[in-house]
Amino acid sequence: SAVISQKPSRDICQRGTSLTIQCQVDSQVTMMFWYRQQPGQSLTLIATANQGSEATYESGFVIDKFPISRPNLTFSTLTVSNMSPEDSSIYLCSVELDGRQPQHFGDGTRLSIL
């Protein structure tokens, strides 16, 4: 399986600011995804990060709030924009290797907004 590194691992941010989370994989992967896990909750898919094109967002998530980049097959970023306390969550990157299941997850970014 691939080694998935997320940065930062945690952060405490002020209301109204933005934070960019990075996901780096040690090998080329076909699919990259971003999930959110709100406190005490399960995981919800935010979007699929598409290489070289706009991300595909799930219902309830929009590009202005969660812009995503994927410039190549090993790297993606998720920005959480104009943060409010409701954005306090764990944000996780996951990958699929060469189109074959299963998905593997990074350790997540624990984000708290004051």
Add this chain to the structure above:
Amino acid sequence: GEDVEQSLFLSVREGDSSVINCTYTDSSSTYLYWYKQEPGAGLQLLTYIFSNMDMKQDQRLTVLLNKKDKHLSLRIADTQTGDSAIYFCAENSGNTGKLIFGQGTTLQVKP
């Protein structure tokens, strides 16, 4: 829409077997997964099963799939205190890569 349901909590004694159950709704799911999340950590893939299989065994883990009833279970034999964690069941949605997760079952292992 797609839905995955799990019981929220299970408590067992060390050395006993644990059985965590899950039901799902999407009959087109190709794979079903079990992930483990320890406190402060990300998700670790434990095991997965292809939808045309009934059972998969991997050391202390046994996955049973009843496709007719859309029921998935994870059995952990000889449960250890290190198995204490939240266990998530997940299905892939329509082969898009999107995973639908259950609420997670907190497994408490008492010494």
